Amino acid sequence: MRVFSHYPTKSAAEVNANSYHHIVVGGGTAGCVLASRLSEDPQQTVLLIERGPVVNSWISQVPLISSNFQDQRAPVYKWQSAPMRGIGGKSLxxxxxxxxxxxxxxxxxxxxxxxxxxxxxxxDAGRKNWSWQDVEPFFKKSEHSLSHGQAIGRGTQGSWVNQHVQTEQFDIVQKFNIPCISMANDPSSPNVACTPQDATIDSNGHRCSTEVAFLPKTLVSNRKNLSICTGAIVTALDIRQGEDGHLRAVGVRFSLDSGNVDHKYTAYAIREVILCAGAIVSPQLLLLSGIGPREHLEEVQIPVLKNLPGVGQRLQDHISVPLLYKVPLKDAVEGVLLGSPLRAATEFLKYAIFGKGLLSQQVQQANITLPSALLDEHSRIPSDTPETQLDARDPHNIPDIEVMFLPVNPTNRTFQGLGTSFGIFSYLCTVLRPQSHGSLRLSSSNPRDRPRCDLGMFNDNVDRLPLRKALKLALALAQEVRKTGYPLEDLSIPEDTTDERLDEFSNDNVMSTFHYSSSCRMDTEKNLGVVDDELRVHGVAGLRIADASIFPRVPACHIQAPVVMVAERCAAFILANTVST
Ligand SMILES: Cc1cc2nc3c(=O)[nH]c(=O)nc-3n(C[C@H](O)[C@H](O)[C@H](O)COP(=O)(O)OP(=O)(O)OC[C@H]3O[C@@H](n4cnc5c(N)ncnc54)[C@H](O)[C@@H]3O)c2cc1C
Structure with a gap:
């Protein structure tokens, strides 16, 4: 055990050369859920290896402050995407x-x-047992909804807590014939809605990460069959060919993330290795281990163990473009925290004493999602829209745009006077069902180098159509806000609403939504899939993936809850096939 850490982790040397029933690679969103579920059976030994540290400072609990991933001290990887052809060679x-x-x-x-x-x-696309009826119980299982506990379809028995806060702007939105619904994530709601957002914040006003929810210190201390090794980077999978010619994952190789990085460690899996390193690193580790498209592996001189063309092949993200407006200091996050020492001090005290106030909230408090085809030329939903087109269960009706309401500057652009003479309110316009996709390739054979990530934005120009509609809707919302007399001043918006200007503005201002997905899709090998319907890697026994990489396409939402659902399902698949030893 580490002497100075209160959280019970093990060092790389302590777990080196040991065997475990299950090895989980990456203690992130999915990895924490999986390690927790698999170790519920005391007969099953589980090793979780995470590259980053345990972060449990006071600041890391404060919702608003810990969301500032641009802060130098935030526990994040930051890197640049590959230049993208669809946005004129820009990288993001x-x-x-x-x-x-x-x-x-x-x-x-x-x-x-x-x-x-x-x-x-x-x-419908052939993913057996992944319909809404199949996945809903797994959303509920992990969830503890503080705001909607009584509602059918919401969970109250899980440990991952969420709640919502009320929002303004509803009156304005209703003018567009967009219904305002008080409960987000209601499966019986229509697919066109403006809702206050549920956020993973607990009753004390603390961020509820999957580490806090699924691997709290007391649970980890009591589970003698669970070993958590942090600060260790998995560099490759140990994959062997059996006498029968079949490949099998038998363990992982890892090093320290810092310090004596040359020292090599190994751990062995009696049953399975499960990759939960996220949509960027899970495919990277497969490629480094010789599983991926043959031509690429040969190009980077990695011996091919399994030619699996889908690895890294259809990397996706939601495409986002922000409209920025100047607002009075008191109405924006930067304005409150930087512009008024008194108000900032009050907010700190309110949070420190009661866990309430601005700091206890998420930045995005409401959004609109809808299928853009329903919007007319005035950005309104026609009142005679047939019920059938509003049914959220029908795959044809999945919302393809989102407009997020953000009282903050979501870009990394700097503006003179921001926080001292004005604040920023933005409408972040997002394409939720992009047809565009890119690919992920190794930039070198060094596991510490970020791979080359081409998110493929606007590789397919068809994505411009929903985005134009989202931009026009947001511009129309801003007009309505101004009609109420509110001082909303243009800061960064398109010159006009012609397709040409909207596209130009989009190319100049496009940003990642950080929803990387689908780089190891669940599909058949022939259709560029990497895992089967039980998340097993095609052609390699003892190896599964459970994280954002397995989505057949990027889901039309913010994706942490679907990732947790996937991890819950993966645990259920594994445990269903596990006889205790
Ligand atoms: C800034 C930002 C804001 C976002 N906001 C939202 C939001 O509000 N709502 C929402 O739903 N989604 C949001 N998302 C997206 C969502 O949080 C992620 O898609 C999701 O959490 C990813 O889960 P994951 O398990 O796939 O990967 P991760 O949670 O990223 O976990 C991967 C883990 O693997 C570890 N790892 C990586 N490489 C190695 C290695 N070689 N060896 C060992 N460990 C390794 C990493 O350190 C990490 O802990 C946001 C994303 C970002 C970046």
Whole structure:
């Protein structure tokens, strides 16, 4: 045990050369859930290896402050995407969490499940037992909804807590014939809605990461069959060919993330290795281990163990473009925290004493999601829209745009006077069902180098259509806000609403939504899939993947809740086939 750490982790040397029934690679969003579930059976030994540290400072609990992943001290990887052809060769800033709890330590806290039609579409595409009916119990299992506990379909018995806060702007939105619904994530709601957002914040006003929810210190201390090794980077999988010619994952190789990085360690899996290193590193580890497209592996001189063309092949992200407006200091996050020492001090005290106030909330408090095809030329939903087009269970009706309401500057652009003479309110316009996709390739054979991530934004120009509609809707919302007399001043918006200007503005201002997905898709090998319907890697026994990489396509929502659902399902698949020894 580490002498100075209160959280019970083990060092690389302590776990070196040991065998475990299950090895989970990456203690992030999914990895914490999986390690927790698999170790519920005391007969099963589980090793979780996480590259980042245990982060449990006071600041890391404060929702608003811990969401500031741009802060130098935030536990994140930051890197640049590959230049993207669809946006004129620009590369974008990317980030992902690096700590036990992974990206749930730094993300925007939004809890959203996507419309039931999302999963019914997976089922229609051949993904057996992944319909809404199949996945809903796994959303409920992990969830503890503080705001909607009585509602059918919401969970109260899980340990992952969420709640919502009330929002303004509803009156304005209703003018567009968009219903305002008080409960987000209601499967029986129509697919067109403005809702306050559920956020993974507990009753004390603390960030509820998957580390806090699924691997709290007391649980880890009591589970003698669970070993958690942090500060260790898995560098490759140990894959052997049996006498029968079949490949099998028998363990992992790892090093220290810092310090004596040359020392090599190994751990062995009696049953399975499960990759939970996220949509960027899970495919990277497969490639480094010789599993992936033959031409690419030969190009980087890695011996091919299994030619699996889908690895890294269809990397996706939601495409986002922000409209920025100047607002009075008192109405924006930067304005409150930087512009008024008195108000900032009051907010700190309110949070420190009661766990309430601005600091206890997520940045994004409401959004609109809808299928853009329903919007007319005035950005309104026609009142005679047939019921059938509003049914959220139907895969044809999945929302393809989102407009997020953010009282903050979501970009890394700097503005003179921001926080001292004005604040920023933004509408972040997002394409939720991009047809575009890119690919992920090794930039070198060094596991410490970030791979080359081409998110493929606007590789397919068809994605411009929903984005134009989202931008027009947001511009129209801003007009309505101004009509009420509120001083909303243009800061960064398109010159006009012609397609040409909107596209130009989009190319200049596009940003990642940080929802990297689908780089190891669940599909048949022929259709560029990497895992089967029980998340097993095609052609390699003893190896599964459970994280954001397995989505058949990026889900039309903020994706942490679907990732947790996938981890819950993966645990159930594994445990169903496990006879205690
Ligand atoms: C800034 C930001 C804001 C976001 N906001 C939201 C939001 O509000 N709501 C929402 O739903 N989604 C949000 N997302 C997306 C969502 O949080 C992620 O998609 C999701 O949490 C990813 O889960 P994961 O398990 O796939 O990966 P992660 O949670 O990233 O976990 C991967 C883990 O693997 C570890 N790891 C990596 N390489 C290795 C290695 N070689 N060896 C060992 N360990 C390794 C990492 O350190 C990390 O802990 C946001 C993402 C970002 C970056």
């Amino acid at each position: 800033s990317l980030a992902a969490g690096k700590a036990l709890g992974g990206t749930t330590k730094v993300n925007g806290l939004i809890y959203s499940r996507s419309a039931p039609g999302e999963y019914n579409a997976w089922q």
